[in-house]
Amino acid sequence: MNERDLRVINEVWLLGAQTADEFCDRDNLYINTWAPVFTRLRATGYLERTGERRATVNGGTAWVVDLTLRGKLAAQAAQKGAVR
Numbered sequence: 001m002n003e004r005d006l007r008v009i010n011e012v013w014l015l016g017a018q019t020a021d022e023f024c025d026r027d028n029l030y031i032n033t034w035a036p037v038f039t040r041l042r043a044t045g046y047l048e049r050t051g052e053r054r055a056t057v058n059g060g061t062a063w064v065v066d067l068t069l070r071g072k073l074a075a076q077a078a079q080k081g082a083v084r
Contacts, residue, residue: 004037006078009046009067013075017066021056038065046071 011023020038024031041047048068053061067075 001074004034005041005046006074008034008037008041009071009075010078012047012065012067013072013079017050017052017064019054019056019062019064021058021062022054025057041065041071046074 008023012018020035021031023029023038024034038047042049042065045068047065050064050066052064054064056062
């Protein structure tokens with residue numbers, strides 16, 4: 001798990017379910033850099049779609065994701081400093 005993975009996991013842990021677009025918009029980040037991180041975290045079982053879609057800043061819609069149990073455990077471990 002790298003720093004970007006942990007950043008996404010920690011933000012979803014602290015702020016709740018969100019889209020990659022909301023994550024990027026809040027911190028003025030480039031979506032094309034961060035969307036693959038969300039995709040990888042979904043593919044590896046840390047994030048899952050909630051079934052909800054929200055509007056993006058570009059007028060489309062994006063899936064809302066939340067932490068799975070595996071993601072929650074990773075977030076808790078990171079808060080304790082166990083994951084680097």
